[in-house]
Amino acid sequence: GKIDKMSGEVVDSNPYSRLMALQRMGIVKDYEAIRNKTVAVVGMGGVGSVAAEMLTRCGIGSLLMYDYDKVELANMNRLFFRPEQCGMTKTDAAAQTLSGINPDVALESYTMNITTLEGFDAFKASLTKEGGSSRVDLVLSCVDNYEARMTINQVCLELNQTWMESGVSEDAVSGHIQVVAPGDTACFACVPPLVVASGIDERTLKREGVCAASLPTTMGIIAGLLVQNTLKYLLGFGQVTQYLGYSSLKDFFPTMQIKPNTGCDNAMCRRRQAEWAAREPQRAVAAAAA
Numbered sequence: 001g002k003i004d005k006m007s008g009e010v011v012d013s014n015p016y017s018r019l020m021a022l023q024r025m026g027i028v029k030d031y032e033a034i035r036n037k038t039v040a041v042v043g044m045g046g047v048g049s050v051a052a053e054m055l056t057r058c059g060i061g062s063l064l065m066y067d068y069d070k071v072e073l074a075n076m077n078r079l080f081f082r083p084e085q086c087g088m089t090k091t092d093a094a095a096q097t098l099s100g101i102n103p104d105v106a107l108e109s110y111t112m113n114i115t116t117l118e119g120f121d122a123f124k125a126s127l128t129k130e131g132g133s134s135r136v137d138l139v140l141s142c143v144d145n146y147e148a149r150m151t152i153n154q155v156c157l158e159l160n161q162t163w164m165e166s167g168v169s170e171d172a173v174s175g176h177i178q179v180v181a182p183g184d185t186a187c188f189a190c191v192p193p194l195v196v197a198s199g200i201d202e203r204t205l206k207r208e209g210v211c212a213a214s215l216p217t218t219m220g221i222i223a224g225l226l227v228q229n230t231l232k233y234l235l236g237f238g239q240v241t242q243y244l245g246y247s248s249l250k251d252f253f254p255t256m257q258i259k260p261n262t263g264c265d266n267a268m269c270r271r272r273q274a275e276w277a278a279r280e281p282q283r284a285v286a287a288a289a290a
């Protein structure tokens, strides 16, 4: 902000002018476009709640939040939630804090399990506008289990909606983000994820009461990488990374491209791949014109 020469005080206290500077400095063409964007955050835990706060502070238009859980004291080693919010649903507690930070964001809280039969339908309906297409610009997966990721994968394939997956390892020292664009990139069923590949049943792990480690640092970093990629995707600047890993022990950040599996088990994925291939000539023309 501007400094008053006499008093030395900051007179320009509008946080939005700092964001608009991204436009003046040529990083972003139209920053204000963010006010018309809608993002769904599924899972308001250690990564999702921080991602939601970042989007709120960036001035996102609408935020849809999903979680079935309540705030517990055991969550206090993560960022965002406060002890006095214990017992509240995570979505209500988040709405309380986020509306206080930026009242201009349209918040929708959905306290629900997305993996049950009714949950699946309600989740899909909340993302769908009249006519059947998606009403959001992006879905962020911040859940901690395979079933919930497969549900997001299925709903997004059906709606032809791009989403970003995120995850932090059980030992809390590494994580990743991954863009899933139906037909264009691998869907979540195309390539078996590590938990499945290594034969670990995470439901068994949970039932035996094995407590996964967690660090606010790793979760905050993954949330930051996720929202940075989100801003690039929504506002069209820089390069949107398809897969970005983070390994804290060696400060290693691998990136990669994961092509869809033509033999994917998911029929909707195979259909999206065929549609994507059919649009190939049009894309080539557009790329040549650009």
Ligand code: ATP
Pocket: 042, 043, 044, 045, 046, 047, 066, 067, 068, 069, 075, 090, 112, 113, 114, 115, 142, 143, 144, 145, 148, 212, 214
């Ligand atoms: P921990 O598992 O370590 O005790 P956590 O459950 O808060 O902590 P996080 O990784 O921090 O785990 O966050 C994941 C979030 O995703 C949780 O808040 C959880 O309630 C939510 N979540 C997981 N599965 C679903 C689902 N099927 N429907 C809605 N929310 C879900």
